[in-house]
Amino acid sequence: MSGLPRRLVLGIGGGIAAYKACELVRRLKERDVDVRVVMTAGAEHFLGAATLQALSGQPVRTSLWDASAEAAMSHIELARWADAILVAPASANVLARLAHGFADDLLTTLSLAASDRPLWLAPAMNRLMWAHPATQANVELLRARGAHVLGPASGEQACGEVGEGRMLEPEAIIAALSIFEAPQMLAGRRVLVSAGPTHEDLDPVRFLGNRSSGRMGFALAEAAAGMGAEVTLVAGPVALATPAGVDRIDVRSARQMHAAMLEHAPGMDVVIGAAAVADYRPEQRQTRKIKKQDDRFTVTLVRNPDILLDLAALSPRPYLAGFAAETEALEDNAQLKLQAKGLDLIAANLVGEGLGIETQDNAFSVFWRGGSTVLPRAPKTDLAVSLLRIVAGQLAAKGGRGT
Numbered sequence: 001m002s003g004l005p006r007r008l009v010l011g012i013g014g015g016i017a018a019y020k021a022c023e024l025v026r027r028l029k030e031r032d033v034d035v036r037v038v039m040t041a042g043a044e045h046f047l048g049a050a051t052l053q054a055l056s057g058q059p060v061r062t063s064l065w066d067a068s069a070e071a072a073m074s075h076i077e078l079a080r081w082a083d084a085i086l087v088a089p090a091s092a093n094v095l096a097r098l099a100h101g102f103a104d105d106l107l108t109t110l111s112l113a114a115s116d117r118p119l120w121l122a123p124a125m126n127r128l129m130w131a132h133p134a135t136q137a138n139v140e141l142l143r144a145r146g147a148h149v150l151g152p153a154s155g156e157q158a159c160g161e162v163g164e165g166r167m168l169e170p171e172a173i174i175a176a177l178s179i180f181e182a183p184q185m186l187a188g189r190r191v192l193v194s195a196g197p198t199h200e201d202l203d204p205v206r207f208l209g210n211r212s213s214g215r216m217g218f219a220l221a222e223a224a225a226g227m228g229a230e231v232t233l234v235a236g237p238v239a240l241a242t243p244a245g246v247d248r249i250d251v252r253s254a255r256q257m258h259a260a261m262l263e264h265a266p267g268m269d270v271v272i273g274a275a276a277v278a279d280y281r282p283e284q285r286q287t288r289k290i291k292k293q294d295d296r297f298t299v300t301l302v303r304n305p306d307i308l309l310d311l312a313a314l315s316p317r318p319y320l321a322g323f324a325a326e327t328e329a330l331e332d333n334a335q336l337k338l339q340a341k342g343l344d345l346i347a348a349n350l351v352g353e354g355l356g357i358e359t360q361d362n363a364f365s366v367f368w369r370g371g372s373t374v375l376p377r378a379p380k381t382d383l384a385v386s387l388l389r390i391v392a393g394q395l396a397a398k399g400g401r402g403t
């Protein structure tokens with residue numbers, strides 16, 4: 001249940017980011033997506049068709065006038081075959097030609113012929129080319145016609161400059177595509193997500209923390225936004241980029257996260273607690289760095305407030321989804337937390353030894369009052385969509401906001 005299109009035409013434009021298309025094809029194939037690659041003339045300067053043919057397991061199309069390929073599958077047939085078109089990288093030239101309806105090569109022609117299918121664009125170019133008013137106007141035109149524009153990201157560029165224009169990483173592109181089968185299921189909904197660890201300071205240089213990377217919560221925020229929700233993400237200290245279209249609030253400690261979540265929860269339809277919140281904090285935060293003294297050093301910890309428990313007391317109360325991170329007795333502990341925290345749903349994951357926390361993949365046992373399901377091991381981006389489908393379904397069944 002990946003939510004990805006089953007049949008995808010991947011158009012590759014000219015640019016150094018074309019090398020990432022190889023990884024993209026590989027990861028799409030791992031998820032059972034049937035990929036047909038179409039390269040522009042520019043892309044052929046950067047990549048060999050043989051590489052992509054080997055990775056996709058299908059002939060690579062490069063020309064509108066390729067007689068043998070035309071006989072097997074014309075641009076019309078290719079357009080009809082595809083569930084969706086993804087162009088990655090989408091160069092400034094490809095964006096301009098798509099925006100203005102050119103049909104002078106296979107990619108632009110089939111994009112016109114497939115204009116009833118979703119079009120996803122992952123731009124990649126030098127930062128000044130991206131910022132140029134002509135490029136921005138082309139992107140706006142494409143967006144206004146319904147194209148999904150993914151990124152670009154900021155950072156160091158192949159040309160040595162730093163700025164906006166890097167193509168999104170393959171996993172981020174796949175995450176965005178994975179809402180294909182769940183479009184707009186959360187349209188009109190407001191969703192609040194917590195993600196990442198909290199850091200509880202001992203002194204100006206030391207803290208108590210945990211291994212949460214924030215990936216699970218960020219994947220949920222990204223998927224919820226892709227499914228049409230207005231999303232606010234309260235993030236502990238993590239090194240992740242903000243997903244497109246998501247409002248982000250950065251916090252450090254459990255008490256800061258508690259304050260931010262309680263401030264933003266009123267008016268939300270759904271609140272999801274994916275953060276690994278510290279249950280305890282040092283009773284005292286020293287203002288100066290603690291010096292080495294005796295062999296033993298004792299720190300007194302005090303309880304932090306329970307964010308989900310306090311959210312459950314709101315009236316009206318949003319739909320509340322929590323997580324249970326366990327190393328044993330997954331179901332028993334999850335059921336206890338579902339009841340004790342007054343949740344509508346809980347996603348239980350085993351953590352440690354390469355699972356759940358810090359990892360790219362996860363697996364859930366999901367429980368709600370009167371039901372349960374298992375979401376088997378998958379990338380967190382895919383699981384986020386699957387979990388949100390369940391949430392959206394329950395929300396629709398309830399017919400509105402919380403209880």
Ligand code: PMT
Binds near residue numbers: 254277304308
């Ligand atoms: O960030 P990643 O590396 O991607 O890892 C993902 C994850 C393992 C952190 C995530 O999937 C997860 O399980 N998050 C919850 C971790 C956790 O704190 O679990 P818990 O069983 O201790 O807490 C139960 C629930 O209560 C959680 O929803 C938690 O957000 C919430 N909680 C906990 C403590 C507290 N003071 N307030 C809370 O609201």
